[in-house]
Amino acid sequence: MTENPAHTDLWPAPLATGAVDATVTVPGSKSVTNRALVLAALASEPGWLRRPLRSRDTLLMAEALRAMGVGIEETVSSSSGDADSPAGSGEAWRVIPARLRGPATVDVGNAGTVMRFLPPVASLADGPIRFDGDPRSYERPLHGVIDALRALGARIDDNERGALPLTVHGGGALEGGTVEIDASSSSQFVSALLLSGPRFNQGVEVRHTGSVLPSMPHIRMTVDMLRQAGAQVDTPESGGEPNVWRVSPSALLGRDVVIEPDLSNAAPFLAAALITGGRVTIPDWPERTTQPGDALREIFTAMGGSCELTEAGLVFSGTGRITGIDADLHEVGELTPVIAAVAALADSESTLRGIAHLRLHETDRLAALAKEINELGGDVTETADGLHIRPRPLHGGVFHTYEDHRLATAAAVIGLAVDGVQVENVATTAKTLPDFPELWTGMLGTVAGATTAPRV
Ligand SMILES: O=C(O)C1=C[C@@H](OP(=O)(O)O)[C@@H](O)[C@H](O)C1
Numbered sequence: 001m002t003e004n005p006a007h008t009d010l011w012p013a014p015l016a017t018g019a020v021d022a023t024v025t026v027p028g029s030k031s032v033t034n035r036a037l038v039l040a041a042l043a044s045e046p047g048w049l050r051r052p053l054r055s056r057d058t059l060l061m062a063e064a065l066r067a068m069g070v071g072i073e074e075t076v077s078s079s080s081g082d083a084d085s086p087a088g089s090g091e092a093w094r095v096i097p098a099r100l101r102g103p104a105t106v107d108v109g110n111a112g113t114v115m116r117f118l119p120p121v122a123s124l125a126d127g128p129i130r131f132d133g134d135p136r137s138y139e140r141p142l143h144g145v146i147d148a149l150r151a152l153g154a155r156i157d158d159n160e161r162g163a164l165p166l167t168v169h170g171g172g173a174l175e176g177g178t179v180e181i182d183a184s185s186s187s188q189f190v191s192a193l194l195l196s197g198p199r200f201n202q203g204v205e206v207r208h209t210g211s212v213l214p215s216m217p218h219i220r221m222t223v224d225m226l227r228q229a230g231a232q233v234d235t236p237e238s239g240g241e242p243n244v245w246r247v248s249p250s251a252l253l254g255r256d257v258v259i260e261p262d263l264s265n266a267a268p269f270l271a272a273a274l275i276t277g278g279r280v281t282i283p284d285w286p287e288r289t290t291q292p293g294d295a296l297r298e299i300f301t302a303m304g305g306s307c308e309l310t311e312a313g314l315v316f317s318g319t320g321r322i323t324g325i326d327a328d329l330h331e332v333g334e335l336t337p338v339i340a341a342v343a344a345l346a347d348s349e350s351t352l353r354g355i356a357h358l359r360l361h362e363t364d365r366l367a368a369l370a371k372e373i374n375e376l377g378g379d380v381t382e383t384a385d386g387l388h389i390r391p392r393p394l395h396g397g398v399f400h401t402y403e404d405h406r407l408a409t410a411a412a413v414i415g416l417a418v419d420g421v422q423v424e425n426v427a428t429t430a431k432t433l434p435d436f437p438e439l440w441t442g443m444l445g446t447v448a449g450a451t452t453a454p455r456v
């Protein structure tokens, strides 16, 4: 686990003293917004993103593309709609592709999508693009993207660790072709190469050689969005070889994309219904989606809740009784912190498996979850590929968050049921959900008798 930076700001997590009954409008998906930005920047005509997520990760992506010459205008469009505005109202980003150029500097922050999706884009630019980011970004795996780009013809100056910081010396075009990578540490290696693939001279064929591949829904999201932008993609699911994806060279369309709500960020709110025996409605829950967060319907139902997809959105209800779960989460790893928090409050044990790669996320999530839940009196052990969680009566205390947005939301979930939980640096939720504290207290405003735990 990376060292926890010293933060003195503690957020007293509100305790719920009754059942929640709320409708929570969750902002747009990080993963969809950042893919849409990259695809729009690589298109041959301008496009629109409607209801984009404005958060640290997506603003870093937009800023990086701007630094390489892409025009991104933020507008609030009215429903009357002039010729240049997308239909409907609300916030929208207009993306105007341009010849990509360096020199430029990209701050990736700690955004996996920025540090992995943009080096392939930079290889298409004219001139050097330097990538740097938060200290943790130096530790997150990037070798799959660097080695693959080199094999496909790119010139990159990195370091002996094969990680950030680095410079991609864009040559204005990339030959592309077939490449083998081991993406067992991150599905984002595959997504990164596929997203820019249509713009490589020969397209790209990515052959994953590793033993496991996490986060398949995110690869499906990449393929789906590429196809919607007009790319031709062959996949294992469309009759191709296992673990091989092929993108043909082609122009990409400028599109008008409505960004779905972030279903992974719906997790803490659905958890609130489960824990308090209440009801939470999430508007605009898509009927069909590639987002991993859709699996919450099944996972939280197995843990004791029930849900219904209605005209108003996903209506999720709990009874207050929480059952432990034995689940392989390798496809939906980013849901782990909130599921672990719920499991710590359950009436039976849980085993969460298939998530060794979480040790390389924003922080070592397995170590951090075990340590922080145990410091509140819990009994969580790390296994080779996950967590074993034995519920115990918990008490209040500081929950350290290691600059990890999902650790902070997990802590708030525990704080609903445990008096005196103080969440360190709740502002770290701004990585993907800047309004989390307001959304959370807004949801609880509908609970009779919700209290804010006193600072200890
Ligand atoms: O492509 C994406 O948008 C993501 C893929 C996943 O990464 P890993 O495969 O590295 O877990 C996920 O955890 C991350 O939050 C977002």
Ligand SMILES: C=C(OP(=O)(O)O)C(=O)O
Residues within 6 Å of the ligand: 110, 111, 112, 113, 334, 361, 362, 406, 432
């Ligand atoms: C792993 C995550 O993010 P990133 O895109 O930085 O990999 C996450 O959001 O849970």
